[in-house]
Amino acid sequence: MRDVVPEMAPADVGLNAERLDAIPAFFESAYIDSGKLPCVATLVSRNGEIVHESYRGATEMGGDAPIGPETIFRIYSMTKPVTSVAAMMLHDEGALRLDHEVSRYIPEFEGVEVWDGGDLNSYKTRKPDRPMTVKDVFTHTSGLTYGFLMQNDLDALYRKEKIGAPNETLEEMCIRLASLPLLFSPGTRWNYSHSTDVLGRIVEVASGQTLDAFFRDRIFRPLRMEDTDFFVPEEKLHRLMACYQKNPLTGEITLADGGGTESRAYRVQPKLLNAGGGLVSTMGDYHRFCLMLLHGGSLDGARLLSPKTVEFMRMNHLPGDRSIRQMGDETFSEARMEGNGFGLGGSVTINVAETMAPGSIGSFSWGGLASTFFWIDPVEELIAVQATQMIPSGAYPIRPQLQQLVYAAIDW
Numbered sequence: 001m002r003d004v005v006p007e008m009a010p011a012d013v014g015l016n017a018e019r020l021d022a023i024p025a026f027f028e029s030a031y032i033d034s035g036k037l038p039c040v041a042t043l044v045s046r047n048g049e050i051v052h053e054s055y056r057g058a059t060e061m062g063g064d065a066p067i068g069p070e071t072i073f074r075i076y077s078m079t080k081p082v083t084s085v086a087a088m089m090l091h092d093e094g095a096l097r098l099d100h101e102v103s104r105y106i107p108e109f110e111g112v113e114v115w116d117g118g119d120l121n122s123y124k125t126r127k128p129d130r131p132m133t134v135k136d137v138f139t140h141t142s143g144l145t146y147g148f149l150m151q152n153d154l155d156a157l158y159r160k161e162k163i164g165a166p167n168e169t170l171e172e173m174c175i176r177l178a179s180l181p182l183l184f185s186p187g188t189r190w191n192y193s194h195s196t197d198v199l200g201r202i203v204e205v206a207s208g209q210t211l212d213a214f215f216r217d218r219i220f221r222p223l224r225m226e227d228t229d230f231f232v233p234e235e236k237l238h239r240l241m242a243c244y245q246k247n248p249l250t251g252e253i254t255l256a257d258g259g260g261t262e263s264r265a266y267r268v269q270p271k272l273l274n275a276g277g278g279l280v281s282t283m284g285d286y287h288r289f290c291l292m293l294l295h296g297g298s299l300d301g302a303r304l305l306s307p308k309t310v311e312f313m314r315m316n317h318l319p320g321d322r323s324i325r326q327m328g329d330e331t332f333s334e335a336r337m338e339g340n341g342f343g344l345g346g347s348v349t350i351n352v353a354e355t356m357a358p359g360s361i362g363s364f365s366w367g368g369l370a371s372t373f374f375w376i377d378p379v380e381e382l383i384a385v386q387a388t389q390m391i392p393s394g395a396y397p398i399r400p401q402l403q404q405l406v407y408a409a410i411d412w
Helices: 017-032 076-092 134-139 153-161 170-178 195-207 211-223 234-239 283-294 307-313 324-328 398-408
Strands: 039-046 049-057 114-118 123-126 243-246 253-257 340-342 347-349 364-368 372-377 382-387
Touching: 017 039, 017 049, 017 398, 039 283, 039 398, 076 134, 076 195, 076 211, 076 283, 076 307, 076 364, 076 372, 114 153, 134 195, 170 195, 195 211, 211 283, 283 372, 283 382, 324 340, 372 398, 382 398
Parallel strands: none
Antiparallel strands: 039 049, 039 382, 114 123, 243 253, 340 347, 347 364, 364 372, 372 382
């Protein structure tokens, strides 16, 4: 058990201390003691003040080394909002526009066509209704997909072509993506995809920097996110915890990637700068990123975005103000599809009742493959961050449970 004593009492910002204290006890009893999860970390702040920060469990399943504020987690798709912020910083500078065609930055996307039937070895294509735009890759309405979705012939083609292999650069991956057909005509559907990877490549082209350099120079250093990167330096490697995976059919839990020096994936700077899922971070670092967004694009004197730009990002950018469910059919999402639209980099609550949990219109959130999650509620000036290391993110309903418990702690 490790709790960080907050500098401000929860009651000072309208939260109930006893109910906040019940959060780690709930997860410890329901998931850690039963061996379902190795750990659960939770952080809650209101009005910019951290009033709850708890760490339960160990860095390895059944281990005795406790997690704490220094623990480094794989945040996977919580990388997407970071890439989206980077792109909007360039938008603020006039270096890109949402209505620009993607081919303006990545010429290989000019003339890309749409899957029109067939199989992996012989398929037909047709011209899209319109070209793919920068806004499409922000919102996952690009027509791209992910190979791991296991939903159609196109994602099977992605697996066959090994899209996202670690031995290629972001530029090389995007060129290969452009050689394959789209799942649908851009703007007509929502589909979780490599869209944010393409956006990351656009950041590189528009800025003249590699994505990791842009992140470090323009986001991490100004926000003092000292432990966030695409890899873990040797001197910090002992702080990287192990990651597990649960078989959806058998329920068996196995090691996906070791912690510390046993990690296969994060020991060295990767060749592929995975703009959609490559970062590691700590609870404190990611909270500072969320605080910047809650505070309208600035934190401690460092301004990354205009307040109007952050407001714009939190709007629902799906056509017709539709939800992810209305545009995405049965596709995978890192947030509940009902009641949530999609902004520029994350889900946006557009109907609280349909989300099946308390919340506010305009709340901005996303999660990661290994069961990490955050949300920012601008109405309540509330931030919550949650982390463990269990693949897939839907292995257990810990996200909605955290939302229930946090909102139950609001007194005023």
